[in-house]
């Protein structure tokens with residue numbers, strides 16, 4: 001739930017990047033951090049293993065300026081994608097306002113994407129949040145691999161696997177080069193802000 | 202959502218009980234890692250946004266560990282450093298109070314003041 005402080009006139013919104021291990025969640029945040037360095041007052045916090053896998057979360061707070069007299073801060077988090085970290089993954093989801101699901105479009109990741117999305121549904125249920133109601137954006141990441149002859153899942157398959165019932169806005173992206181990282185971010189911010197409009201404004 | 206008079210009362214409880222007793226930093230935050238109120242003695246600087254995110258993660262992890270070993274909770278957490286120590290206190294299911302203090306102030310006093318403040322905040326939050 002977004003934190004709205006009527007005294008300091010601040011709104012803090014929590015957006016979580018979720019998805020299977022090595023899908024590119026951290027890479028999304030790294031790109032945003034680089035691109036918007038001037039707007040970001042603090043260092044990105046990454047709790048990771050020695051081989052650069054997310055252990056607990058990445059954290060990047062991000063000012064989006066004033067909306068109706070409130071200073072709005074977006075707090076971006078990633079979860080650890082590796083299967084064994086589900087307990088910590090669930091902790092990061094606490095208080096989430098919006099979700100970006102980062103799927104890996106490599107062919108061999110097809111099952112992992114689906115499993116991860118199913119687990120997201122279950123994890124949200126523990127907080128009585130309905131995946132069908134929370135602001136959600138799908139990102140099919142690593143589209144650059146198409147050009148290097150790798151076997152990738154066509155977007156139609158990904159849409160069918162992951163998004164046929166949810167019907168969330170979806171982007172093909174390349175987090176590594178920054179392709180569609182910002183449109184994904186913009187979309188989730190817009191959706192999340194409009195979903196909490198009634199609470200704030 | 203907290204109303205203006207609750208936020209005022211929380212600020213004043215933190216200032217009079219904790220900051221005036223010599224505690225360096227105080228953050229009152231929710232379990233999602235968002236800061237509700239923060240105060241310091243004006244002498245030291247802290248990236249409180251990142252701090253709150255890490256504190257929420259730390260507290261949540263310890264809480265989950267407690268459940269795994271069959272404890273309902275470890276309601277108090279304390280990290281001691283050479284110059285600065287950090288004290289975590291659960292206020293209710295949704296909020297945490299974090300205090301940071303230097304070695305010139307006795308832990309006993311901090312615990313006492315924190316306990317008083319927690320009680321006051323609970324009272325303020327009940328008093329809708």
Ligand SMILES: Nc1nc2c(ncn2[C@@H]2O[C@H](COP(=O)(O)OP(=O)(O)OP(=O)(O)O)[C@@H](O)[C@H]2O)c(=O)[nH]1
Nearest residue numbers: 021022023024025026027054080081142174175176
């Ligand atoms: N080719 C390509 N590689 C990518 C892209 N995005 C991320 N990668 C690579 O995929 C690997 C994993 O990326 P991360 O961002 O660490 O993945 P993650 O989802 O945070 O992984 P966990 O922390 O384990 O959950 C890294 O080697 C990245 O460089 C992309 O768009 N294209």
Ligand SMILES: [Mg+2]
Nearest residue numbers: 025026053054
């Ligand atoms: Mg990661």
